[in-house]
Amino acid sequence: MMQENTQTDTTPVSAESTAGAPVATEGRGAHGGSRRGGDRGGREKNARRPRRGGRREERVRSEFDHKMIDIRRVARVVAGGRRFSFSVAVVIGNRKGKIGVGLGKAGDTQLAIEKATRAARRSLIEVPMNKHQHIPHDTKAKFGASQIMIMPAPGRGLVAGSSVRTVLELAGVKDVTAKILSRSKNHLNNARATVAALKKLKAR
Numbered sequence: 001m002m003q004e005n006t007q008t009d010t011t012p013v014s015a016e017s018t019a020g021a022p023v024a025t026e027g028r029g030a031h032g033g034s035r036r037g038g039d040r041g042g043r044e045k046n047a048r049r050p051r052r053g054g055r056r057e058e059r060v061r062s063e064f065d066h067k068m069i070d071i072r073r074v075a076r077v078v079a080g081g082r083r084f085s086f087s088v089a090v091v092i093g094n095r096k097g098k099i100g101v102g103l104g105k106a107g108d109t110q111l112a113i114e115k116a117t118r119a120a121r122r123s124l125i126e127v128p129m130n131k132h133q134h135i136p137h138d139t140k141a142k143f144g145a146s147q148i149m150i151m152p153a154p155g156r157g158l159v160a161g162s163s164v165r166t167v168l169e170l171a172g173v174k175d176v177t178a179k180i181l182s183r184s185k186n187h188l189n190n191a192r193a194t195v196a197a198l199k200k201l202k203a204r
Contacts, residue, residue: 065170066092066117069163070187071109089188090116091163092124093170097133099198100124101167101191125195128203133174136204140181141197146189147181148197163191171198 070089075082086109093099100123104115129135140149148164153175160168160178168176180190 063094064092064098064121065095066090066120067166067170068113068116069166069191071112074105086112088112088116089191090120091166091170091191092117092120093167093172095170095172097127097129097172098124099127099167099171099195101188101195103188123195125199127171127173127198128201129173133172135173135176135198135201137201139197139200141193141200142182143193143196144186144189145182145184146186146193147184148190148193149179149181150194150197151177151179153177163187164194167191167194167198173198 068088068090070087072087073084074087075084077083085105085107087103087105088109089101089103090113091099091101100120102116102119102121102123104112104117104119106112106115127135134154135150135152138149138151140147142148150168153159156175156177158165158168158174158176160176162180164178164180168178178194184190
């Protein structure tokens with residue numbers, strides 16, 4: 001049998017000849033990272049995705065100001081015991097003649113305020129005033145046990161107390177004197193009596 005002559009190349013390889021040769025690494029990407037967790041779809045790994053819907057629109061401020069005049073925790077007796085909720089009275093107005101009073105009840109104070117505000121919007125009235133925001137004449141009204149009298153007082157400013165002052169401020173009424181004729185301390189009834197008195201005004 002013929003024997004094959006095998007010769008082994010023992011020529012040393014210099015470092016200069018291998019300096020420019022590309023090194024092949026298995027499973028490596030162009031940036032030296034693993035292809036499994038590398039770029040996908042031409043997007044960098046840590047790049048943020050754009051927000052859906054773009055920029056949020058700023059909430060438009062309402063033309064009405066609102067103030068809370070009364071808040072109470074009330075209880076209802078049920079089969080399992082007592083169930084507590086919150087009752088909130090709110091006055092809203094645009095300080096230009098529109099005014100409303102509302103009452104809301106819910107298990108959470110924020111939800112009760114929202115209910116009261118919606119109720120106040122449904123009960124808005126227009127107060128007749130002149131260009132100086134003065135009422136034309138005296139007026140008096142009664143709601144429940146509360147009795148209110150409102151009189152024009154040019155040059156004296158707003159002279160009133162309790163929830164009556166809140167109603168007149170948010171209505172935009174100026175230079176008036178208000179008097180609570182009853183002994184009632186109920187803020188909600190006083191506010192509703194004030195609104196009832198303003199309803200009786202007639203423009204001259």
